[in-house]
Every structure is written in C-alpha cells, then in structure tokens.
Amino acid sequence: MIASFLIQTLNGLASASLLFLVALGLTLIFGVTRVVNFAHGSFFMLGAYLAVSFHGFVGGGVLGFWGGALFAALAVGVVGAVAELTILRRIYRAPELLQLITTFGIVLLLKDVVLYTWGPEDILGPRAPGLTGAVWIFGKPFPQYDLLLLVLGPLIGLSVWLLLTRTDWGTRVRAATEDRDMAAALGINQALMFTGVFALGALLAGLAGALALPREPANHNMDLTIIADVFVVTVVGGLGSLPGAYVAAVIISVVKAWCIGIGDVRLFGMAFSFSKLTLVAEFIVMAIVLIIRPWGLFGTPQSPQRVSAASILPMPVPDVKRLWPLALVALALLMLPLLADRFTVVLATDIIIFALFAASLGLIMGLGGMASFGHAAYFGAGAYAAAVAFKAGAPFFVAVPAGVAFAGALAMLFGWFCVRLSGVSLAMLTLAFAQITWAIAFQWDSVTGGSNGLVGIWPPDLLSGKTAYYFATLLLAGAAILIIWRSAHAPLGYLMRAARDSRIRAEAVGVDVRIIQWRAIILAGAAAGLAGALYVFSKGSLSPDSLSIPRSVDALAMVLIGGVQTLVGPVVGAAVFMLLQDWIVRATPYWHAVLGITLILITIIFPQGIVGTLRQWRQRREGGP
Amino acid sequence: MTAPVLAVEEIGKSFKGFRAVERVSFSVDAGELLALIGPNGAGKTTTFNMINGQLAPDHGRVRLGGEDVTRSPPRALWRAGVARTFQITQTFASMSVAENLLVAILSRESATGLLADAGRANADEIQARLDEVGMGHAADTLCSVLAYGDLKRVELAIALVNDPRLLLMDEPTAGMAARERGALMRLVAERARQRNTAVLFTEHDMDVVFGHADRVVVMNRGRLIAEGTPAEVRANPLVREVYLGSTIGEANP
Numbered sequence: 001m002i003a004s005f006l007i008q009t010l011n012g013l014a015s016a017s018l019l020f021l022v023a024l025g026l027t028l029i030f031g032v033t034r035v036v037n038f039a040h041g042s043f044f045m046l047g048a049y050l051a052v053s054f055h056g057f058v059g060g061g062v063l064g065f066w067g068g069a070l071f072a073a074l075a076v077g078v079v080g081a082v083a084e085l086t087i088l089r090r091i092y093r094a095p096e097l098l099q100l101i102t103t104f105g106i107v108l109l110l111k112d113v114v115l116y117t118w119g120p121e122d123i124l125g126p127r128a129p130g131l132t133g134a135v136w137i138f139g140k141p142f143p144q145y146d147l148l149l150l151v152l153g154p155l156i157g158l159s160v161w162l163l164l165t166r167t168d169w170g171t172r173v174r175a176a177t178e179d180r181d182m183a184a185a186l187g188i189n190q191a192l193m194f195t196g197v198f199a200l201g202a203l204l205a206g207l208a209g210a211l212a213l214p215r216e217p218a219n220h221n222m223d224l225t226i227i228a229d230v231f232v233v234t235v236v237g238g239l240g241s242l243p244g245a246y247v248a249a250v251i252i253s254v255v256k257a258w259c260i261g262i263g264d265v266r267l268f269g270m271a272f273s274f275s276k277l278t279l280v281a282e283f284i285v286m287a288i289v290l291i292i293r294p295w296g297l298f299g300t301p302q303s304p305q306r307v308s309a310a311s312i313l314p315m316p317v318p319d320v321k322r323l324w325p326l327a328l329v330a331l332a333l334l335m336l337p338l339l340a341d342r343f344t345v346v347l348a349t350d351i352i353i354f355a356l357f358a359a360s361l362g363l364i365m366g367l368g369g370m371a372s373f374g375h376a377a378y379f380g381a382g383a384y385a386a387a388v389a390f391k392a393g394a395p396f397f398v399a400v401p402a403g404v405a406f407a408g409a410l411a412m413l414f415g416w417f418c419v420r421l422s423g424v425s426l427a428m429l430t431l432a433f434a435q436i437t438w439a440i441a442f443q444w445d446s447v448t449g450g451s452n453g454l455v456g457i458w459p460p461d462l463l464s465g466k467t468a469y470y471f472a473t474l475l476l477a478g479a480a481i482l483i484i485w486r487s488a489h490a491p492l493g494y495l496m497r498a499a500r501d502s503r504i505r506a507e508a509v510g511v512d513v514r515i516i517q518w519r520a521i522i523l524a525g526a527a528a529g530l531a532g533a534l535y536v537f538s539k540g541s542l543s544p545d546s547l548s549i550p551r552s553v554d555a556l557a558m559v560l561i562g563g564v565q566t567l568v569g570p571v572v573g574a575a576v577f578m579l580l581q582d583w584i585v586r587a588t589p590y591w592h593a594v595l596g597i598t599l600i601l602i603t604i605i606f607p608q609g610i611v612g613t614l615r616q617w618r619q620r621r622e623g624g625p
Numbered sequence: 626m627t628a629p630v631l632a633v634e635e636i637g638k639s640f641k642g643f644r645a646v647e648r649v650s651f652s653v654d655a656g657e658l659l660a661l662i663g664p665n666g667a668g669k670t671t672t673f674n675m676i677n678g679q680l681a682p683d684h685g686r687v688r689l690g691g692e693d694v695t696r697s698p699p700r701a702l703w704r705a706g707v708a709r710t711f712q713i714t715q716t717f718a719s720m721s722v723a724e725n726l727l728v729a730i731l732s733r734e735s736a737t738g739l740l741a742d743a744g745r746a747n748a749d750e751i752q753a754r755l756d757e758v759g760m761g762h763a764a765d766t767l768c769s770v771l772a773y774g775d776l777k778r779v780e781l782a783i784a785l786v787n788d789p790r791l792l793l794m795d796e797p798t799a800g801m802a803a804r805e806r807g808a809l810m811r812l813v814a815e816r817a818r819q820r821n822t823a824v825l826f827t828e829h830d831m832d833v834v835f836g837h838a839d840r841v842v843v844m845n846r847g848r849l850i851a852e853g854t855p856a857e858v859r860a861n862p863l864v865r866e867v868y869l870g871s872t873i874g875e876a877n878p
Binding site: 313314315316483486487489490491492493494495497498500501502504505506507508509510511512515516519523565 | 677679698699700703704708709711715716717718719720721724727728729731732733736737738739740741742743767769783786787
C-alpha cells in the first residue's frame with residue numbers, strides 16, 4: 001500500500017516536471033510582456049511533433065532522441081520569436097481581453113498547421129535510449145525515464161532561475177518585470193528583450209513537448225489539454241510566480257496521480273472509480289485555493305484593473321424611431337420559410353441558436369467586462385441536461401426548461417469563483433472550468449455516452465418539421481435575445497456597466513459588484529443553456545464537442561466579429577460567422593486556420609468589431625463624440 | 626450630548642513594519658467642514674482610506690453617529706450614509722452624466738431588475754440634482770468628453786444622491802484651475818450647511834484649506850500634531866516647523 005502510494009507520488013512528480021516547464025515559459029512571458037500566451041499549449045504540441053519528425057529523419061539512438069528534443073526546443077523557440085515579431089508586438093498596448101484572443105488565433109492557426117503537416121493520426125514517438133527499463137522501488141517497477149524527468153524539471157527550473165539572477169540579461173529581464181517603463185527609460189532595448197523572452201518561453205514549451213513523447217503519442221488534443229492544466233497551475237500557484245508554478249504543478253499532478261493509484265474502491269457499499277475523478281480532484285484543489293487565496297498560493301492580490309476610456313463605447317438608450325431595421329429583420333425572419341428551401345431553414349435555425357449563444361456571452365463580456373473562454377460549458381450543460389432528461393422520459397417541454405435550469409445552476413457554481421477574479425486570471429479560470437466540464441462529459445459513459453455522445457433526441461411531432469422547429473426556435477431564442485437586450489438598460493445592465501467602468505466608484509455608491517456579476521453570469525449561463533437545449537433537439541444528437549473549448553472560441557469569435565460593446569454586435573457576429581463557416585468549411589478543410597487568422601486580424605485592425613466600427617464611422621461623420 | 630457624525634478613535638496602520646498612521650483621533654460634527662492636512666507621507670491618505678473602508682486599520686475604531694463601522698466595506702458605508710469623491714475622479718465613462726447619477730439612485734433603491742425601465746422614473750430627480758451642482762445643462766453629455774472641472778462637479782452630484790450625513794473628499798480640487806477651486810468648495814460648503822452634512826477633506830492647496838475649512842487637523846509622520854480653527858493652526862509653531870520652507874498661506878509645493 002505504502003509502496004504503491006510512493007510510486008504514484010513519484011509518477012505525479014514526473015508529470016509535474018512537464019507541466020512546470022510549460023507553466024514556467026508562460027510565466028516568464030507574462031512577467032515581461034503582460035500577455036498570457038494561450039498558444040503556449042500549441043508550442044508544446046509543436047515540440048512533440050517536431051521531435052517525432054527529427055527522429056524520423058535521423059533515426060534512433062541518442063542523437064535521434066536527445067538531438068530531437070534539442071532541435072524541437074530550438075525550432076519552437078524560433079517559431080515563438082517569429083510569432084512575437086509578426087503578431088504579439090502589435091498588441092502589447094491593447095486591452096488584455098484582445099491580447100488573449102489574438103493568441104487564441106495563433107492556437108487555431110497552429111492546430112491546422114499541425115494537421116496539414118502531420119495528418120490527423122496520433123504518432124507514437126521515440127523512447128529515450130537506455131532509459132526504457134524500470135527501476136525497482138520498494139518492490140514495484142518505476143520507469144527509468146520518469147525518474148529522469150522528475151529530476152530534469154526542477155533542474156531546468158533552477159537553470160532558468162540562475163539565468164535570471166546571475167546574468168546581465170537576466171537582471172534586465174527582472175527589471176522589466178518589475179517596471180516596464182522604468183526599464184525602458186534606463187535604456188534597455190525592450191523590443192529585443194521581449195522577442196528573447198518570448199523565444200525562451202516557447203523553447204521551454206517545445207522542449208517539454210519533446211520530452212513528453214515517451215509518455216504519450218503526439219496528438220491533436222495536446223495543445224488544449226496541457227494549456228488547461230497549465231492555467232489551473234498558474235491560477236493555483238499565482239500568476240507570475242516561478243516557485244508558485246512548481247509547487248502548484250506538483251500539487252495538481254500528485255493529487256491526480258493518487259486518484260489514479262487509488263483506482264476503484266467500494267465506499268459505503270458503492271463503487272467509486274477514483275481514476276475517473278482526476279478532473280474533479282483538480283477542480284477541488286483549485287476551488288479550495290481560490291476560496292482561501294483568490295490570487296493563488298504565491299501570487300499577490302491584483303491591483304484593480306485600469307480600463308482605458310478609449311476602449312469603452314457608450315451604450316445610449318436606443319431611440320424607438322431608429323428601431324425600424326429591427327422590425328424589418330423580424331418580418332424577414334417570419335417570412336423566411338415561405339421563400340427559402342429546407343437547407344436554408346435549417347441553417348437559419350442554427351444561426352438563431354448561435355445568435356442567442358453569442359448574445360449571452362456578449363452580456364457578460366460586453367456589459368460586464370468579464371472575459372469567458374469557457375462559455376460553451378453552459379451551452380453544453382444545457383444540451384446534455386435536456387438530452388439526458390429526454391432520455392429519462394421527459395417530454396420536450398420539460399427537457400428544455402431542465403436544460404436551462406441545469407446550465408443556470410452550473411453558472412451559479414462556476415460564477416461564485418469567477419467573480420473573485422478579474423482580467424487574465426478570470427479568463428484562465430473560465431477555460432479551466434470548461435475543460436473540466438468537457439472531460440466529465442467525455443468520461444462519464446453511463447450518463448453522457450462518453451465520446452460517442454447521445455443520439456435520437458427529437459422534438460415532439462408538433463415540432464418535428466424543420467419549419468415548425470424553426471418557428472419554435474425563433475420564438476424561444478428570439479424572446480431570450482430580447483430579454484438580454486432589454487436588460488442592458490434595466491437596472492441590472494446599468495449596474496454591470498458601472499462595475500466594469502469603475503469598480504471602486506460602483507462600490508463607493510453601494511453597488512455589491514460581486515453579486516451583480518454573479519447574477520449576470522447565472523443569467524448568461526441559463527441563456528446559453530437554452531441555446532444548447534434548442535441545439536440538441538434540432539440536431540437529434542449530441543457529442544462532447546458541444547462543450548469543447550473550440551466551441552467556446554466560436555462564441556468569442558462571434559462576439560468579437562460583431563463588436564463586443566454593442567447590443568446587436570454578437571447577434572450580427574453570429575450570423576456572419578455561421579455563414580462564413582458554412583461557406584469556408586465546404587471550400588477548405590482548414591477552417592480553424594481561417595478562423596485563427598480572422599481573429600488575429602480583427603483584434604489588431606478592428607478591435608471594435610463590425611457594429612462597433614460602423615458606429616464609430618457614423619459618429620465621426622455626424623461629428624459626434 | 627449627541628455623538629459626532631464621524632469619530633475616529635486611535636486608529637493606526639503599519640505596512641511591513643513601517644508605521645504609516647499611529648493612534649490618530651479626531652471627530653467631525655454635522656454641518657462642519659474639517660480639513661485633514663500634512664506634508665507628503667504624513668499618513669493623510671492612509672487615514673482617509675481607513676475611514677472610507679478601503680483599508681482595514683490595525684487597531685482603533687471608526688464610528689458613524691456613535692455606531693461602530695470599522696472595517697465596513699465601502700458599499701456598506703454608502704448605505705450607512707457615507708459618500709465620497711476621489712482624488713482622480715471616478716465616473717462611469719461609458720455613460721452620460723444623467724446615467725452616472727442613475728446608477729447611484731438604482732443602488733440606493735436596491736433596484737437590480739432585469740426588465741424594468743431604469744431611466745424614466747428617475748429623470749426628474751436626476752435633473753434636480755444636476756441643477757444643484759450647476760451641471761443641469763449637461764445631463765445627456767458623455768462623461769468621457771467632459772472637462773475635468775465639470776467631471777468633479779458630476780462626481781459631487783453622484784456623491785450627494787444619497788443625501789449623505791458624511792461626505793469624504795480626497796483632494797477635491799486637485800487638478801483644477803485655481804478659479805474653479807473656490808467655486809467648487811463654496812458649493813460644497815453651501816450644501817453642507819443647508820443639509821447639515823459633515824465634510825472631511827484632504828487638501829494640498831492651502832488657500833482652499835484656510836478659505837473653506839471650519840476646522841483643520843494636521844498630521845505629520847503618521848501622527849496628529851495639531852488641531853483647531855484655521856487661525857489657530859496657522860499660528861501653531863509646530864505646524865510652521867513641519868511646513869518649514871513653505872509659508873503657510875501660499876500654495877503648497
């Protein structure tokens with residue numbers, strides 16, 4: 001018992017090393033550039049694939065493996081430098097949220113680069129020569145390679161620490177971490193240093209990817225799986241803290257390893273599978289830390305986020321006389337089934353569902369200023385809850401409200417933690433929550449159908465026709481969208497915007513900012529849940545994809561394309577996005593890359609989105625503010 | 626005898642061993658304007674922030690009308706009748722002047738509804754309150770395009786929405802043109818006397834302090850060193866010593 005416990009602890013420490021290397025790179029980059037690099041998991045994945053290819057060219061042996069690791073690390077470092085020079089450099093002064101989305105564009109782009117270069121199959125990597133055996137510890141075998149990893153992580157961490165504390169370059173980097181402007185005033189060449197730090201951070205991620213190969217094959221899920229874990233580590237350890245990154249990596253990895261080690265046990269007469277609880281364990285660790293120290297174990301409390309006035313658009317009460325285009329759109333939507341074919345009606349149903357999904361994200365992002373990289377969690381929760389209720393015998397008119405209620409309840413749980421954080425930490429937390437929700441849907445075969453999902457979820461006869469379902473969707477989703485729009489100029493909306501514009505002013509006039517934000521998250525979660533429930537009945541089936549991170553990013557893209565700080569923006573964005581997707585997916589298999597590039601360009605060129613940019617043009621033409 | 630509106634009792638605060646404020650006590654009565662002054666680093670801001678709920682004191686009490694409000698968060702203080710303005714104005718930049726006041730009214734009325742029309746019911750009150758500070762003409766102007774002096778007036782109007790018993794003003798005239806300063810302070814003094822509001826303000830401009838305060842409290846190195854009418858404080862040798870190099874009565878560098 002003790003021996004297997006010890007083995008699992010060692011196992012956890014070996015995993016912690018890899019996690020730590022990626023987190024270390026992320027932390028270094030954040031420290032100097034203040035950008036949280038979402039693409040860091042992609043650098044990890046790229047490292048793994050590059051090492052596999054190197055091994056393929058050179059063949060086995062010491063050179064094939066260790067040379068491959070070195071090559072992968074350096075090559076990813078170069079990719080990092082190129083990304084910094086071409087993209088990141090342009091967004092250092094942009095609002096945090098836009099920076100996150102730009103780097104997410106890089107995630108999507110690299111995903112398709114990997115798909116194009118290496119194909120869709122998992123690739124088994126080389127094993128470390130001379131380290132393929134096991135050592136015996138307390139009568140149990142333990143892989144030699146894992147033992148090396150266990151030492152290598154802290155060792156590399158130590159060398160980075162020495163680099164930062166014992167060299168001139170490191171001193172300058174630390175100066176820039178402390179005070180960017182002062183370092184610039186002292187004549188430190190910032191441009192060069194930023195590129196250097198970004199390359200170093202990417203190099204560490206690439207190295208970790210190569211070193212991960214003996215433990216897992218190179219695959220397409222590596223990027224988001226590791227980045228979600230790294231975000232948990234960063235939130236737990238404290239953003240920007242090197243020791244925090246290591247301690248948190250160890251805690252998370254060891255707890256997970258223990259869960260796997262405990263395996264299936266019987267407690268109180270019920271069978272528990274601890275090995276399936278790893279994600280829940282991760283969630284619980286993170287939750288406990290956030291309750292006790294919202295800024296992480298080694299972090300410092302965040303200074304209140306400064307919102308630059310230039311990034312905030314006004315949201316005047318709309319003039320009723322100017323609403324006639326809305327009435328025209330409503331009329332067109334009602335007439336649509338008369339004029340269009342079946343395919344168009346189905347596409348229009350999809351667009352309406354996603355318009356609600358995007359509008360619900362727009363509510364918390366635009367009015368509330370709270371970034372969410374995991375909004376699909378609520379969409380998926382609504383869809384799964386409705387589907388499961390339906391499978392259990394509930395009719396459509398019960399299953400859909402059940403989906404809404406479940407999504408709202410989940411938002412209540414997640415939101416309780418979310419309102420304790422802000423800015424980039426909040427964005428990382430939402431992504432981690434979504435990844436955990438996805439994994440639960442993926443693993444809980446008996447309820448969710450696991451990776452196969454659920455099938456045969458159809459609406460009642462009354463709504464079984466595509467046109468009938470279109471009208472039902474239009475009615476329900478349309479009403480929900482109108483409620484969201486309405487709320488912007490209701491007390492809740494004003495208080496949300498007040499909290500976003502100036503949190504301390506809002507608190508000073510008695511607004512309980514956390515309660516207001518919590519309510520908004522619950523409302524948005526329930527609305528996304530309605531979209532999810534309508535979605536599952538329109539498709540008839542459901543898979544874990546419906547709550548995956550790419551689905552969350554779809555919502556982000558819709559909101560940004562349309563314009564985050566406008567009411568109609570997310571809805572317009574959803575329509576444009578769905579039409580573009582429909583068109584591009586048929587033209588090329590590399591939809592992710594197109595979307596990624598679109599996101600990068602939008603965040604750099606049109607940060608206000610379509611509706612926001614149009615409105616600025618109109619205001620400029622009218623000579624208004 | 627009734628309790629003073631604000632009573633600060635022996636409050637103190639240390640930062641990493643540095644004693645920023647030590648055992649400071651004073652009180653403010655209804656209708657009175659009390660200025661809290663002192664050279665840079667004297668502990669004015671720390672004291673101020675312990676009163677407005679942004680900092681928790683290490684020891685001591687803050688009482689509001691005799692009631693202990695030590696460590697109450699800012700939003701609880703607002704509900705207890707404390708309003709404040711900031712050294713660098715804090716308004717809601719995406720909203721019009723009228724909407725800025727609307728937020729304070731919604732909060733006062735604990736309105737958090739989802740569907741109610743927030744604007745219409747309160748339009749008259751908002752207009753009246755803006756007229757009081759001379760900003761009635763700008764109700765529909767966006768806060769982000771206002772001149773700084775006007776923004777200060779809007780912030781004052783927001784603070785007064787609650788008809789506070791205590792108004793806290795952190796350097797109310799910082800960043801304003803000299804001519805505007807007197808006008809703003811006259812407005813504050815007039816309001817305080819009409820409504821019997823207690824006002825505590827910190828200030829660097831000695832003209833403002835001696836021209837408008839009823840009483841002055843002087844801090845230096847974390848301690849309270851003098852207290853009295855402007856004339857008494859002006860004559861106090863200890864205060865003169867602290868401000869050595871700058872004659873009281875002139876603008877403080």
